[in-house]
Amino acid sequence: MDLASIAVSMLSMGGLGALFATGLVLANKKLYVEEDPRIGQVASLLPGANCGGCGLPGCANFAENLVGGNIEISGCPVCNDEARAEIATIMGLEAQKGEKIVARVLCQGGNYESAKKGEYLGIESCTAAHISGGGDKLCLYGCLGYGECVDSCPFDALHMSENGLPVVDEDTCTGCGNCEDACPRGVIGMHPVSHTLFVACKNEDSPKDSRQVCIKACVGCGLCVRGVEEGLMTMENNLARIDYHLYGTDCRELPTEKCSTNAIILLESVSKEKSVERAEMAEV
Amino acid sequence: MAKPVSLKAEFVKGLWNENPVMASLLGLCPTLAVTNAAVNGLAMGLATTFVLLTSTLMISTMRNLVPHQVRIAGYIVIIATFVTVADRFLAAFFPEISATLGPYIPLIVVNCLILGRQEAFSSRNPVGRSLVDSLGMGLGFIMVLIVLGSIREILGSGSIFGVTVLGDWFSPWMVMILPPGAFLTLGILIALVNWINSRRIAA
Amino acid sequence: MTYFLLFFSAAIVNNFVLSYFLGICPFVGVSKKISSAVSMGMAVTFVMLISAVVTWLIYHMILVPFHVEILEYVSFILVIASLVQLVEMFIRKVSKPLYDTLGIYLPLITTNCAILGLALFSVLREYAFLESVVFALGAGAGFTLALVIMAGIREELALAPVPRHFQGAGITMIVAGALALAFMGFAGMI
Amino acid sequence: MSETASTPEKQPIPKKVQKDPRAKLFKPEISFILASSPHFHASASVPKIMWNVILALVPAVIMAFIYFGWASAGLILSSVSAALLSEMLVNKVKGGGFTILDGSAAITGLLLALTLPPTFSLGGAALGSVFAILIGKHVFGGLGYNIFNPALLGRAFLQASFPVKMTSWSWPLTTQYVDLDGVTAATPLGLFKFEQTTTELTGLLTGNISGSLGETSALAVLAGGLYLLIRKYADWRIPLSYLLSVFLISGIFWLISPEVYPSPVFHLFSGGLMLGAFFMATDMVTSPVTAAGAWIFGAGAGLVLVLIRLFGGLPEGVMYSILFMNAFTPIINRYTRPKFFGEIRA
Amino acid sequence: MSEMSVSAANTFHRGVHPDEFKAMSSGIRSRELPLPEEVFIPLQQHIGAPCEALVQKGDTVKTGQKIADSQAFVSSPVHASITGVVRAVAAFPHPLGGRVPMIHIVREGEADEWELLERPESWEAASVETLKHIVREAGIVGLGGAAFPTHVKMSPPEDKHVDHFILNGCECEPFLTCDHRSMLEETDNILTGMSIIMKMLKIDKGIIGIENNKQDAVDVMQSRVDALQLGFKVQPLKVKYPQGAEKMLIAAALGRKVPTGGLPMDVGVVVNNIATAQAVYNAVVNGKPLIQRMLTVAGDAVAEPGNLTVRVGTSFKTCIDACGGLKSETAEVFMGGPMMGLSQYDLNVPTLKATSGIVCLESSQLKKVKQYPCIQCGRCVGACPMNLVPTRLARFAETAQYDACNEWGVFNCVECGSCAFVCPSGIPLVQWIRVGKVKVTEKQNKVKAEA
Amino acid sequence: MKNLSLSTRMILVLTLITIMSGAILAGWDLYTKPKVEYHREQALQAAIADVLPPYDHYDVLNTEQGYLYVGKEKDSTASVGLAFMAIGSGFQGEVRIMVGYDPDKRQLTGIKVLEQIETPGLGTKIVTDPSNKNDPLWWSAQFEGVAVEPEIVVIKNAKPVNDYEIQGITGATISSKAVVRIINDRLDVVQDLINQAGGHK
């Protein structure tokens, strides 16, 4: 009696198991669908809990979307760091082999430097201000200072300075370019980290007009073009431009000193200058 | 797989950082359903941990044998087996608890927490490490269940583990032992954990 | 009429999600967008239907006659898991659009307590075959309803300044609590 | 090196400058306001709307005082002040403005009080208010963002927490059967549900019946409600469709079997329907913005209400019907986009 | 197109009722502003291709001389509005924002020498092509605000059957009364201009839509139409903003609804402003190009509000000074009315062809509302004449859900401002909607570029 | 194992797992079943003992309409009453009640609510009422000796005056009425059975 019931149990369970295993075997043969092999690899690294925590219907679907580039690895709340790292290798994130690209803010017209034209009462967003006359700053090209770029950065690599200009944290910036897209004024540009010389201004107005607008504006005087390596600096629409193809390590003569308004900057020198300045201030 | 992580870290992660309920939002159904009293939470937590450990033992042992295509079916049968064992154990030895936890014991079978750990960890790691992981996860789960159960029991019945703590002046908020109370308490608890985490990061 | 009441009871009065706490994980996970909520709801209803039929047959054709009721959980879950896997593979092969709207949700459903819960409730309440089918439909409809309401609310909350620590799971739980409070009005109806 | 091309963060503003470098910059003669159109604005404002709703509730409050005396005053005071204090707490934690003066928290507290039984405890009323403001409103993002009607969510919380106290009624002071126990009275809906007796219409209209503070006199509520509609502080479609759908659906049942189901008129004037229809379903935050949505919202609430009243375990369902439809509001909003001017829809 | 019964059709659905403030200038006869010392004439004052300057620094120009033109069909030439010397062709601040190329002319002496257009003996006898040519050469653009080249409007494509012309005399913006004054002072000229336009369009059904609050204009128009036996219908319209928006006007006067994304001619209608008709008259009958117009200077910050006839390119400051100058408490000055006008920061900007008013307000009249979160009251929905749901559009724009913005018809918004006017929460709905439009366009362009 | 084909391995492994599971469970079943049955039996006996007057033993009658438990005196065929299970829906869900009935006196000898999922603190007062410190079981105690004819009724907010009346629970009228309804319905069936058996036990 007892043994019989054990046998019945084993038989019925075993029967069901065999039945469905066979079904799966057949299905595996007949219903097989070709897919990107990486999907399988990624899927096998995912928790497989199908918990839906990622907002997607299941781990397999998450893998598909990941490989398809529609979602980030961080979208899976369950996955641990190890698995994430491995998945990243499968996904070949070595795409970032080239030089690190970071965002650069090409405007120095903060609250202190720029001219105000009135009292702006409206939505404090750069796009909104841009399309309704440009907020309270007179400059038509420069940073508006409402930090839309800061909000758009998914990595928290940007913040607003007290002077009302965005500051990039080079180490955190991944070069994703979200801020560049967000800025209605095109003030942010993406550059390899090795580029340190910039014309930090976008103002194309005539010298007379741009002088009225900002003390750090590029007024288009053309002094910087002379004396530097041929072609490195050019003037276009009252604005100095740097040809980064010609810009290299051997470039000795720098146009920064020539610029009458300090619109051209060399990043390291700026920081050095600043520390000297601070030291002097402290002495006074 | 991967760089060696200390066993201690493997254990500790389940308690807070990768806590199955708070961080991964797994196993929510039993978490909500049985925590109307602390003791129920404890019992459910223990039962779940038992199943987690035993099935981990099995699955981790035979992790290299089971073909990918039948692993879900295989794992889940193993899990269900131990759930049945636990269920019967309670029915045979603790009939009262069995009656209160009622239909939620069998649902341990489909507790995403268990299958999730098997898929994510036990099927890829040696037995010892897997057991440590499961133990951590199980304890993390028990912890949450007890906390949730205690809060709900105190506010909903004025007692904790059946011992009256709030006097007659307190009229219990019955909602706390009803479904809405479960959701609300867990919601607030999750927010609290987020807050603590953000403080920890800031610090 | 009794079938209607059974359906109504399972769908609204004793909603699986809001009063039985079944299937909470997908309820939290797949309720960010109405469209995926609808798909998920359909998939769950479909799987519930299949498993109600199959588990009823297994229970009454195998387990009871052979007195091996102890195999209830094991056999139910084995059958559900394998069947769902088979159906998923089948749909994937047969129709890409169907797979995209329904199929991709299937693996998630295997480990959804609502399905096993349904099968177990059917046994516990000694439903006849047709009753368990209606019960499955009602439970599926109720699950879909809760999921879609939640998705609607969450789409709306995406536009709201929910306090940071409550964003995500926290507010979802609070909304679920509020929904459960609202659904209490139907108590005692059946 | 992490500094960018931009100006250093803390620009040392030169203390002694011979020549301000900014002297040459443009300076407008008069600094005008720069704003986007329109530059004009109608005189309505959020506080104005809110305080008018409170004004419209005055008749109901007065009736509550006449019928239930100081008990009503205590409940209202306790509930409103708890609401205001919670609002202040949130202001403090969240930072941002001082939002008590906009009146929305006061309404929440007041409406919650009006839905409570006169014998309810003051502490309980305060608890409900705190729940309504914190969980019902601010967890969702504060004014304008809550999905559910906070006062009703607070009441639902109380009803589920203290079901006995929330269903213990006392007779108004004005009735002859003053009962010192104060617990044995029953509301018209309760009388109907459990004893199958209906109440006279005059009682319902004047409010000489037992019930929660604000539901006793349908007329007082109606007066305030009409004021709201006339001043356009509430969308007329919602009370209309709500009441109409209650009337029609209960009317159908009544026609089928007048002995079993009460008349539609009884439905309209009993319980919290008037207060709910004019003051709670019309809460703009939690009801649809589109006209079509308003009709659907009201009709749906009416259906749910009649179902609960006739077939549910509870005698009254105004609160639940509104909360239930609140849950659908986002979906209704989404799928009732009006046809654009000149749009031809397939 | 759906026809409504005409009796009910004297207004459109929704809309708002802002205070009018018209009395301060509507009762006073308009004045001619003395010739300005200098003018700045923007090269582009119309929708369409920009013009190129035909003169250089140092050239002497006569009043009415063409100084800039373009070959494109959708464009309109620009004329010198005073006699003088070109001082510069350069970028100067523009009332629409930014700095744009303008021709700076400085007056020489008191002379006002005109260079007139070639014109036919009688417009009745002239061919349609001649008339259109004159309208183009006169640089006439829509003076109702949009500045769309009028000769283009007069040339509907073959497949569009135009059967009605509507003269837009609504002037629904608060403060503005220049159209009103024109109707009273130049009645016959306007009616002649309208007849010329209808000849160009080859139609005989004309409607003059005037809001009820200008009953004297309705009466004068009616009596002159009767006297001249023109057969036009003078249609009084209920006072409601934005009655003057052409889609609303067509709905009110004819009961026709311009389909979404469509133009008036899709329902067989062409609409022109009063001042446009008057400009057509001046060009065709007097040979005068469009170099001056009447505009309203009003608001509580100016001492003597009134209507002025000014040369295009005169600075705002000159116009305001002619009305007694600004009070020191002035808070805001804008071009156009308070509902759609543009804030100015610098009063040296020039008036344009399409500038119908300069409104200067003290802060007391600005009616600012403290901002609250949207309470979903639906007032904006009840106000929007285009039947949009502004609150959602704004919320979508704010939360960067641009697809939803598009789906909910952000491009149908005519930016009339009714929604933001009624919003009790003081939400800058229109500004958000503009953000939405910009972002949706950006996104669409990006998608196009990728494809 | 590794060198078997995938298909074979799939079938083999799954079958093995299931067989193993079957074996474990069947074994466990053998071990625990008696204990579970024992508890169930105990519970049943306790319930019957609770609702019937003292008896020596009881007979189990398996009728088409379910089990009846007839309590017998020692060495006697005379019955002290019969007990039966009544099942029906309460406020939230199913309620199972053990009912003791004395067919001769046409009155109940006691009831015990075995299973219910009523609202804690409200409907659960049909089992125990913690608010009544002296007698938490007061509500079910009322059924001892209540007359079943014409039928049991619940009255609200008053003390019962007639012998067929039961006082309702304030705040849980529905549950109170539901219990009474379930008992009344079941009594009809049982009474029919008794009548068919010729009034005999």
Ligand SMILES: Cc1cc2nc3c(=O)[nH]c(=O)nc-3n(C[C@H](O)[C@H](O)[C@H](O)COP(=O)(O)O)c2cc1C
């Ligand atoms: C790109 C474009 C093309 C247009 N084409 C025509 C046209 O062919 N015929 C016409 O009558 N109006 C045309 N219009 C003018 C419009 O009908 C309308 O008068 C103009 O947009 C200004 O209207 P508003 O002042 O009401 O905004 C066109 C406008 C735009 C922007």
Ligand SMILES: Cc1cc2nc3c(=O)[nH]c(=O)nc-3n(C[C@H](O)[C@H](O)[C@H](O)COP(=O)(O)O)c2cc1C
């Ligand atoms: C909101 C709004 C209000 C308008 N109000 C007027 C108005 O009051 N008077 C007017 O002539 N044009 C008004 N317009 C412009 C007309 O829509 C239309 O462009 C003009 O009547 C066409 O005539 P035009 O080409 O001669 O300018 C308004 C446009 C908008 C969008």
Ligand SMILES: Cc1cc2nc3c(=O)[nH]c(=O)nc-3n(C[C@H](O)[C@H](O)[C@H](O)COP(=O)(O)O)c2cc1C
């Ligand atoms: C959350 C909640 C749970 C309830 N649960 C029960 C219950 O389990 N049993 C019951 O009879 N009544 C319950 N009620 C109350 C009933 O619906 C009904 O109000 C009550 O039976 C009326 O009884 P009374 O007339 O004695 O107050 C509940 C009410 C609420 C709000």
Ligand SMILES: Cc1cc2nc3c(=O)[nH]c(=O)nc-3n(C[C@H](O)[C@H](O)[C@H](O)CO)c2cc1C
């Ligand atoms: C606006 C309003 C809404 C109410 N909603 C409910 C409700 O949903 N459920 C309820 O039991 N009582 C509600 N009440 C109180 C209710 O009328 C009272 O509970 C019943 O009269 C009991 O029969 C409400 C009262 C008001 C004023």
Ligand code: SF4
């Ligand atoms: S850089 Fe651009 S986006 Fe950033 S604050 Fe300046 S204007 Fe705004």
Ligand code: SF4
């Ligand atoms: S948005 Fe991207 S590119 Fe810009 S700062 Fe952040 S990380 Fe760098």
Ligand code: SF4
């Ligand atoms: S949405 Fe646009 S069209 Fe509608 S009222 Fe607002 S501004 Fe006017």
Ligand code: SF4
């Ligand atoms: S009018 Fe203002 S507050 Fe009202 S719905 Fe529109 S945006 Fe919101």
Ligand code: FES
């Ligand atoms: S535990 Fe129930 S679905 Fe996850």
